[in-house]
Amino acid sequence: MTKLVLKGRPVVDGVAEGEALVTRDTISGFGGIDNKTGEIIEVRHELRGQSFAGKVLVFPGAKGSSGWASHFQTARLNKAAPIAMIFKHTTTKMALGAVIVRAPAVTGLDKDPIEVIKTGDWVRVDGNTGVVEVTPAAERP
């Protein structure tokens, strides 16, 4: 097993693990996601048509309208939210959104998560300690 361990700053408490969905594009709430399905709907987004529901979402951060947390709260209430979040850029939208999604979240990792985590990898996010463990897709149990 070549498990990769990353260390960062805890943002939201809790521990969760699951399949990663990774993007280089920031995500918008209003006009960016379908909060019923967790699908990305923004026209020029590289994940357009894919859903983050039940995934560990790895992304640069939040953009767009100040309703970001509200849209992600709606996704959570529709059971379409990510189960954990790993992001790079801290903004008010991102921080509040992470709190409202109520899923473990970590930022400020010692390696660029968008470079080292691939979609489909198995990722464990510890929001209490800031530790992220990545098992490559090929080696998943």
Added chain:
Amino acid sequence: MAIMILSDDEKRVLDGAEGEARAHAMDLIVRYGKALGADRLVDTNSVCGGFVGALPGRRDVIPENIRGDMEAVYSLLNLDSDKKLSIPPVKAMTYRLIDAMDPDKWQVQRVSEQTREISQSVGEFCSQIGVNRCNTCTPYQVGVVPVFGEHCAWMESSAVIYINSVIGARSNVEGAHSAAAAALTGKTPYWGYHTPEGRRGTHHVRIEKVPETMLDWGLLGYWIGEKVQDRVPVLTGIDHPGNPNFYKHFGAAAASAGGVEMYHIVGQTPEAPTAEMAFSGRALEGELLYGPAQREEAFSYFSTATETKVDFVKIGCPHASLEQVRQVATLLDGKKLHAETDLWVFTPRQIKAIADRQGYTETIENAGAHLMSDSCAALSKVYPAGVRVAATDSAKQAHYMPAILKFQTWLGTTEQCVDAAITGEWRGGLS
């Protein structure tokens, strides 16, 4: 790593000395502050928030058993509490942003009776807890004007960029929950644009094509937002003050294109008497030049429309000023709209009251157009039936309309937009 230090008063509220709702709100503010990496909170007495129980998309998610119970809905949608809290009056002066409809024109807006009822209950609940129902995205146009240096907790990106940059007040862009929690506690995390270092410039934008019209300012804002994303641009080369309309459009465009929350115009805005002061030693992250080619590039971003027959013209994003309402009235004076084209102008209720008195409203409505308040086409999702092609004078609205309402959208000057409403044809373009 930052550790949050709370004052004795803050701890007391967190421990429940002022009841469960304020304790919950304080806990939310503290968790949010920790998520940001803030090490303390700051007092605020100026909060603007979205109290959104009636907005399409949001209300659908309210569990069946609490529909109609606004206190429970507010606990869930504005404070993220699964439990119904007993909501006391707000501590900070708090102002409500856009509502779901115009209470006088809801039928023209094709709002359902059900939505009207929810909107009314949400409104009454706001009054009950002391949230002032401005119902506009531009509270700063209707008397809610912070002073230089004042710590605020405002939502609505176009309003935050305005008060930060033009007035020198200090606010981050809050969300519905952090604004509601700030309203109940009078606290917000001391982070980002509350701190002197967070307000300093990161990008130098040399302006060679100086904006002259509303459209120009919108294009400049949109272009800068695309380029600097959520950083802090410092503009040089503008040697005369803009006006409130220009700054309103410029900021709204920059915020919607990229997430800019603060800018400086050297020699014009209050924290930038000189370029040195605007940057204050912060490392320069980029240098940009805005000339005629960049203006054309900005205009080319708005290419969602191909058909020239226009069904709907929207003016007033952000909500129109009295000057803009007067301009539309002047352009429409004695004219009639094309039979198959609608023109809706959105403005704050207070400005509408003055427009009524001046006769602007009558002139606008005599032409077959509507002057509306309290609402917004894109956010409230109100628009005439059968719209396929729209036109607007706002870069922000032209950004959202194709995505949210699926309209082909033309962007042009106010004159071009009113012309389209009268002729039914888009004859605009960049001059």
